[in-house]
Structure formats: C-alpha cells, structure tokens
Amino acid sequence: MTKHRITLKDIAEKLGITVTTVSKALKDYPDISEDTKKKVHALAKKLNYQPDSQAVALRGKGSKTIGLIIPEIVHYFFSSVINGIMNHAESNGYRVLITLSNNRLEMEKKQVNLLFSTKVDGVLVSLTNETKGTKHFDILKEYDIPVVMFDKVDNKFHCNKVTIDDCLGGYNATKHLIDSGCQRIAHIRGPKKPLNSIGRFEGYKKALIEANMVFDPSLVKECTEVVYDEGYQFCKELLKLPKPPDGIFAVTDQVGVGALNALKDAKLNIPEDMKIVGFSDSQIAQVSQPPLTTIHQPGYEIGETAAKLLIEDIELRKKDPNHMFGSKQIVLDTHLIKRGST
C-alpha cells in the first residue's frame, strides 16, 4: 500500500547503472561523465528523489542537526532567541531539534541524553534556575559534541557563551532615572537564583553609589515569580513607605507594567510623579500607557550569535579534527529605549 521511497537504487536501475555512480553523479564527482550526470539529475528531479538523512547520518560524520534545550517557550524573550537560532541554522543547512526543560533540572538531564542519542552535531542551552553543577553535560564533552550556552550560563563550564551584561543594563536603567532627576530610586528585583537578576541588582547599586546616593534596602523588593501581580503589589507597598521613591527600576517589563498600573490606580502621574524603567523590551512595554522605558535585550541576536558560534565549532572540527572548541564569552550590548514612563 504505502509507496516506497525513491532511493539511489531506483534511479540506478532505471538508468542501468549502479548506485555508486548515481551517488557520485549527484554529488558532482569528477570521475563521472557530464552525460551521465545530466541523466541522473534529470531522473532524480523527475522522481523527486530526497536523500534519506538517516542513512546519510549513519554513514557520514554529522547529522546536520543541532539540539536546543530551553527552559520555556511561551515567553517573548525565548521565542525571539529561538527565532534567531532557527534562521541562522536553517540558512546554514542545519535542522534544529528543540527540547524543553520546563525549568526543571531533571528534565534538563533527560534532554541532554536524548539529544546525545539523537546524535546532534551540537547543543545550545539556556540553563534552568535549578541547575547548579554541569556534570550532566560531561557526556557531550566526552564525545566531543560542542556546546554553546546562552542567557543562563554556567561560569565554570568550558564552552562558548553568549549573554548580555545584566549589570550594565541595570546600571544604565538606574543611571537614566538619576539623570532624569530621580532622588530616591526603588528596585523591584528578581529572585537570588538566576544570575541575571543578581546582575541587574548589582548595576542598580553601582549607579546609586557612583551618583553618591544612599543605597536604602527598604527600597528593594524581591519577586519570587517575577510576574505582573508582584510588580503591582510591591509598587503599592513602596507607595506606603514614609518616604516613597520617585523612581522605580523593575527587573522585567511584566513587573514594570504591574508597577505602572499600580501607580495609575493610585492616581499618580507618570512620569511626573514617578518614573519607571523595565527590562527586556517585550511587547507589553510598547503598549502600556504610557509606554514603558526599558532596556532592550537583543533576543534575536543572542540566538543568532549562539547558533553561529556553535556551527562554527562544528564546521571547524569537521575540517580539522584537532580544532579546539571555543570558550569565548560574548556579551551583547543592551541599550535603553526611552519611552513615556520616564
């Protein structure tokens, strides 16, 4: 019933030659006559021959597939990253096998093994918040499969990394508030686990100190889920302080818009009474009222760069078996996008 796939054998039989010749003809080997090549190409096209990539992979070195492990996908930042990865990979002839860790370490381990057994040529990964060590990536090292980490990376693991400078981003966000005339600046930060929120917090402190402003711990609130509601609640708490702030730097746009809406509900004028800066430049930052000033986080470029580094490692190693995988740390620029909230 099921039609069988066209193979080299089919072409060979119809043309009265061997599979070898067909294979060579399709790959433009010099020891095949132009005449034969033309016939083979013509028939291959007519029959819509598609090479069996499993067979190719089994025979050859690479599978032309890279694996991706990502904490979640329903997220503006991550989907932008994936977009960057896929576009670069596909235009270089690589497929992308996406897997989810759902922010669970156990899942991350499983996915590493799965990708290994799928014989991917390389792995891109953004670690979960639970991940401490990296032993579960050792199998990739052992078998010389290049890895590139992005966004959430491990400092000790030896591989190429692509991140942004969260500290600098936090610094610029805070600096912008200072330059806009704010005297008391609050920070609604993320949890202590992922390095990102730590970096942003550090940047906040650095900007304050540099401007000779006091760092007041009561002006720092710490999210656990990093969602809209937390931004809303913490902002209300900040307003109840004896000396409320006149500027807020929020760890994400979600939190920032939450805070912004709390301010509007409290009948405060933005940016006159209070200024806000978010982080990421996600869609909601553009549509809030007023639109949210934010730090643009180049998701697409992060993905693109990570894919580029990975494929570079793969290709270089193919040419030179002694090529050592890179261990650069690429830090992409963020920049402030000034909007109505400041």
Add this chain to the structure above:
Amino acid sequence: MTKHRITLKDIAEKLGITVTTVSKALKDYPDISEDTKKKVHALAKKLNYQPDSQAVALRGKGSKTIGLIIPEIVHYFFSSVINGIMNHAESNGYRVLITLSNNRLEMEKKQVNLLFSTKVDGVLVSLTNETKGTKHFDILKEYDIPVVMFDKVDNKFHCNKVTIDDCLGGYNATKHLIDSGCQRIAHIRGPKKPLNSIGRFEGYKKALIEANMVFDPSLVKECTEVVYDEGYQFCKELLKLPKPPDGIFAVTDQVGVGALNALKDAKLNIPEDMKIVGFSDSQIAQVSQPPLTTIHQPGYEIGETAAKLLIEDIELRKKDPNHMFGSKQIVLDTHLIKRGST
C-alpha cells in the same frame, strides 16, 4: 581523539557474545536467558549505552520524530501551541522538529520537503496566509505520512484538523457588547486572506442581524498587518465619524489594546463611553488598563489535541497497515473572558 560511541558491538565483545544477543537482551526477547539479560543490562548501564537513533530509524519503520511547520514563533498564540505539542509529543516518546515558514508559501514548500527527507513520522502544520492550494503536501499523502492541520487549515485537504470556531467567537464577542448595552458596534477586522478573520467578521455580522441591528459597513475597518498601531489609528478614525460607535470588537488583542489606548488618549472613559472586546487572550490583554475583555483561544489545547491526533494516526498505522488516517475536524471551545473594558 574523539571517543567513539558505545555500540552493541562493544557490549557484545566485552561479554563474549554477539550483537544480536545483546540487542535481544536489551529488548527483553524471550529467547534470552535471564542471566545474560542481567549481564547485558548491567554493562549497558555502566557504559551508558545509548542506542543510535539513526540506525534504529534506518532499520525500522519510524523515526519517532514529528515535524512541525509554523508561520512564526514570536507570538503568544503560536508559542502556546508549540508548548502543547511538545509536551504531548515528548511524553509519548516523540521528538519534535520545528520549522518556520515565516508566512511564506515558498518556505512552506521547502519545509515540507525537508521534513519528508528527514523521514518524520508525521507532520503538524499551520498554513501561511499565502497558501492557497495544497499540492505541496501531496508528497506526504503519497508516502502515507499523516498530517494534522491546526489553526490555519485547508478545507479541501483530507486530514485531521484542529481549529476554533472563529465565527462563534466573533459572535460571542459581539453578543457580549450587545448584551452590555451597545447600540452601534464597530469591528476592526483582519485582512481577507486567512480564514480566521473572515470567520470572526461573519460572527460579528451574525450577532448584529440576530439582534435586529443594522450592519453599517462604515463601522468596519480592515487591518493589513494586524498590529497595535492599526488598532490605534482605526479607532481614531471611528471616533471622527458623524455617529461614532459605542462598542468595538477587535480581531486581536493587539489591535484591541491599540484601540483602547486611542480611546484613553481621546479622554474617553472605558467602559462607560465605549466598550471593547479583543480576541486571543494574550498577555497584553491582562495588563492593559482597563484589562481587555477578550475571547480566550486555547493555544495549548490546540497544540495538545493536534499532537494527540497525529500520534494516534501514527501508532494505529503501525499496528494495522490498513488503518486509514482520520479526517475529523475538531473545533475547540473558545470562551469570553470578561474584564474591565466592557
């Protein structure tokens, strides 16, 4: 340099038996002694043996991989769908190969061929807006690869489909405005190409007619890009009409929030002066001020259902070569989420 992968052969040699026996032992064949099985399993675990999925796929019937073709990924709805697909697929032992059509027909064709040559066991697809015919999917039919279409589907193509009832959604949105007391209801619709926006428009008209309200074409605006700015602009135009509307049904939340912000900039009170309903229940609908009443579009469930139907077809066919692929049209429920904008 590069360590070689552990194969059945390695295990066999160390144990002084043949690959066949090892293979059978690992797969719990009855003609292998318990003793041997134990030894094989122990060594396999110790060496961290992982079967080569290319070889398995080459030999056997399936690759345990399903392909996905999606117009774009940076989109709340689509990433929700993907999430649903991946969770169902992975918990059933299937990998997901995601490809992008970027809403271009040419790309869609390429991806079909790519997935075919990758020998995926099945294909999930949401069509591009450019897609008219479906000849490029015939190759999958020809080779008995099941297809499930979701969201943007083709009526004539014979396969399982998962959609929502856009017409009913549009009807309910409009009905809600009518029930809330609106007398003149405008619609900011999407372009004429994808069926979705047609459906929503039909639902809008149906609700009007059913309520004995006149359908006034001047109250219908048509987006081309379906973005925030269009919602904003069209809303302003609607306000300039001699007899402006008192309710707006927007084809998406983006457009809806755009309209909402235009109203606020025009100092109108929402929902007193004007009510708005969006469509999709994306994140921005929750964080606008007031939050946007919208039609919840169950992205996750759509993905989950589509994956379920596809894997069902795959598995049934594996058991019974005469199994015919389904051609159900599953229409998932949408429901109205009432928020502050009405």
Add this chain to the structure above:
DNA sequence: ATGGATAACGTTAACGTTTTCGTTCACATA
C-alpha cells in the same frame, strides 16, 4: 537408539548512503 521438543544463542541480510579501491576499455606513446 531414534525422533522431537525446547532453550539459548548465532548467522545473515537488510535499511540507504558514501567512499576507497579496483576494473575495464580506449587511446597514445616508446
């Protein structure tokens, strides 16, 4: 003693492709 049953393992071919190493034939050169 012969035949048959059973348990436990091995032989072999196959999946489709690639590549190394021949082979064949025609033709040119010494």
Add this chain to the structure above:
DNA sequence: TATGTGAACGAAAACGTTAACGTTATCCAT
C-alpha cells in the same frame, strides 16, 4: 608490440541496529 595514461564506471565495505531464520545442545518420550 609492449607500456603507460586517463576517463568512466563498478564492487565492496562500512555505519549500527534488527528480525527472520539457523544452529546447536540437552533432555525426554517412544
């Protein structure tokens, strides 16, 4: 005539796994 030289193609092995089919050895019933 013998030798060399390309040009154009083919044979065979290999990648790792699986499953149909064979092969033993042992034991029991006739």
